[in-house]
Amino acid sequence: MARPDDHATPDPSVAAARYRLARGSGAGPAAARGGLTGVAGGGATTGGDADERPRPTADQLRSIAKTSLDLAIERGEFDHLPLAGKPLPGLTGTHDPDWWIKAKIEREGLTGVAPPALSLRTENEQLDDLLDTMATESSVRATVAGFNDRVVEARRQLTGGPPVVTPTRDPDVEVIRWQERRDARRAEAARQAAALVAAQPRTWRERRAARAAARASRRRPS
Template identity: 35%
Template sequence: MTPESWADRRYREAAERGEFDNLPGQGKPIPGLGQRQDENWWIKGLMEREDIAMPLPESLALRKEVGEISQTLADVRTEEVARRIITDLNERIARSHRRRLDGPPIHINLLDVEATLDQWRSSR
C-alpha cells in the first residue's frame, strides 16, 4: 500500500466517523486568505492567540518594573524576600546606567529600598 492511499483511507474513515463535523470555523472563509502577509505573520498570530504581551525593550521594561513594584511585592511574605527583589531591581537599573540598553534612552532612578519597604509594610 502506498503512503498516499494509506493517508487517503485514513482521511475517508475519519470523515465517515464524523470526526470533521462541527469543527470551529466550518463554513467560514479562512481569515487573511488572499491578503498580503508580512514576514512575521505567524509570530503575531501566535501572540494574539496565546495572549502574549509584546516584549518591551530593556529600558522600557525596567521602567515598567519600577512602576509595578507595589504589585510585585504584594504577595511577598517576608521582608527579606522583598528587600532582595528591590535590591535586584536596583542592581539591574545601575547596570543599565553603565551601558547602552536597547530601546529609547530613559533615565530610571534607583528605588529607595527603605521607603519601598515602608510602603510594602503599610500595605500588609
C-alpha cells in the same frame, strides 16, 4: 459574444454619485454613465476628451467618498475592527515617546524583546504589586535590590535605544511602604469581619427573633 459580467449593473449609489459629478461638470449622459471608469477600466478615449474633461471639485470628491463609506458601512466592513466600541489609544493628552513600541508588544504579544528602558518602566509600575505578595521583610529587600541592579546595569549599556529614566528604589523606604500597605489590608479585613459579626444575632433570643421575623416576612402576602 459578450459575457454576463460585462453588463453587470453597477451599484445605484455609486452611479448616482458619478451622475452628480458628471452633471456638475457639464458633461453629457454618456459621461455620467462612464463616470471615472474610462481610464481605470482601460477604455479607449480620445486625447481631446481627456484634455477637456474638468477635474472634480472638492465637494464632488467628498460626495463620492461619503457614498463609498456609506456602502462599506452597509456591507459591514467596519463591524469587527479591533477598537470597535472602545476609546482610541493615545488620546489622554500626554505624549509617550515609546507608544509605538508598547503598542507593537501589546498587539503581537511579544515577550523578551522590549528595550531595557521600556521593560524597566513597566517593571517599576508593577513593583508595588509584586512586593505585596511577599511575606517577609528580607524578601522585599532582596527584590528591591535586584530591581536596582537591573536599572544600574541598563544605564551602563551603550547599545542605543531610548534612555533609561526609571529611578532606583530605596530599600528602607520600600520596606516601610510595604508594611503600611500590609497593615492597611489587615485593618480592612478586620473591619469587614467585625461588620459581618455585628450583622449576625449574638444571643439565642436574638437568633430566635430573627428567624421568627424571617418566617413572618415569607408568610406576609405581597
